[in-house]
Amino acid sequence: MKITDIRTFAYRIPTGASASSVGAPQASKEGSPSHGRTEDRPPIDDFGDYFIDQSAFTSIYSHHHESTVVRLETDTGIVGWGEAQSPVAPRVTRTIFEELIRPLVIGRDPFDIEAIWTRAYGAMRERGHPTGFYIDALAGMDVALFDIVGKATGKPVHKLAGGRYRDRIMLYAGMGGTDPQEVADKAEYHVGHGYKALKLHLLVDRDGVADIAAAVRERVGPGIKLMVDVHMRQTVSSSIELGRRLEALDFTWLESPIDPSDIAGQAEITRALDMAVAIGEWSRTRYEMREAFERRAYDIVMHDIGRTGITEGHRIATLADTYNIPVAPHVGGGGILAVAATVEFSASCPNFMIMEHSHDANAMKAAILKEPYEPVDGYFHVSDTPGLGVDVDEDRLEEFKFPE
Numbered sequence: 001m002k003i004t005d006i007r008t009f010a011y012r013i014p015t016g017a018s019a020s021s022v023g024a025p026q027a028s029k030e031g032s033p034s035h036g037r038t039e040d041r042p043p044i045d046d047f048g049d050y051f052i053d054q055s056a057f058t059s060i061y062s063h064h065h066e067s068t069v070v071r072l073e074t075d076t077g078i079v080g081w082g083e084a085q086s087p088v089a090p091r092v093t094r095t096i097f098e099e100l101i102r103p104l105v106i107g108r109d110p111f112d113i114e115a116i117w118t119r120a121y122g123a124m125r126e127r128g129h130p131t132g133f134y135i136d137a138l139a140g141m142d143v144a145l146f147d148i149v150g151k152a153t154g155k156p157v158h159k160l161a162g163g164r165y166r167d168r169i170m171l172y173a174g175m176g177g178t179d180p181q182e183v184a185d186k187a188e189y190h191v192g193h194g195y196k197a198l199k200l201h202l203l204v205d206r207d208g209v210a211d212i213a214a215a216v217r218e219r220v221g222p223g224i225k226l227m228v229d230v231h232m233r234q235t236v237s238s239s240i241e242l243g244r245r246l247e248a249l250d251f252t253w254l255e256s257p258i259d260p261s262d263i264a265g266q267a268e269i270t271r272a273l274d275m276a277v278a279i280g281e282w283s284r285t286r287y288e289m290r291e292a293f294e295r296r297a298y299d300i301v302m303h304d305i306g307r308t309g310i311t312e313g314h315r316i317a318t319l320a321d322t323y324n325i326p327v328a329p330h331v332g333g334g335g336i337l338a339v340a341a342t343v344e345f346s347a348s349c350p351n352f353m354i355m356e357h358s359h360d361a362n363a364m365k366a367a368i369l370k371e372p373y374e375p376v377d378g379y380f381h382v383s384d385t386p387g388l389g390v391d392v393d394e395d396r397l398e399e400f401k402f403p404e
Ligand SMILES: [Mg+2]
Pocket: 229, 255, 256, 281
């Protein structure tokens, strides 16, 4: 079997104007820290389609949902889909795929998944692209190859990627805000939809985080698992002080307390706190993570399968497992194919802990599918459908794609 055709789609689903037309419950700046209304977040520098918070040196986000999907087809007529996660500038990812990855994939046997990945990764090492857009593009290739092999063998992807460790994937729902009672309202809303675990994206100062955390704990009671992501807005000392207050509220983890490139500082926080410190959504390869594991700078690793793919995602998970570190896959700006790939990865990951999920954005993301892909009561149920388990509606994709 050979790959004989490749098509790439950079697409944008406007989360404001056309949200109702795609069945989205509400506009949502998916992937952005507030996961919600603009009035809930600190001031932004607005660049039209994209924006950055004024209050910190943090990531650029889109006002829309954007990504790149790749479609590989074999000489036997099997079509595989993958997502090269692109929360901003998806046309860059598309170009990388078309110019650099296409020639490495055309004519190859799709069963050579790891061999193709290794060759493609090596191809750009000397060019200075060990992470970022290029690795995101490789993730799309990897997932599409898994989809093909699954369809060719009649097996779901998780059976090819290590086997099924569990029948359902526990999710936590994310939410943000600045007012304690409003965040508590959102927490109650998600508990009402069956979630047993919630994460608060809090872009306020240390005392503000502690106040919101206390209000949410009081509202949802002791039976709900709670986490906080502070998006790198703390210092080493303020993280430790905040962590102690969160420990008293029985929070499960403190996420991204400081700039993750400060591995020594990260390790200091991790050592000082009894509660877990979670980090890792930025990192795409085991090479980027090795030092942090060696120095015990994480208690929980949260790489994003939309950025790593399944092959490298499993390598990172295996490395983490060697250090007794559980995996809580990040799902932020990724689209529905990244969600499906994360479910398949999670089913086949021995040290899986819990998966991130955006309750209100999921239906909007799934607008490119023929059938809904939804969790039930806070869990995705692992399916036996061959491949990724989702079917892309090419007409819908055409509707949302950027012009060639
Ligand atoms: Mg995070």
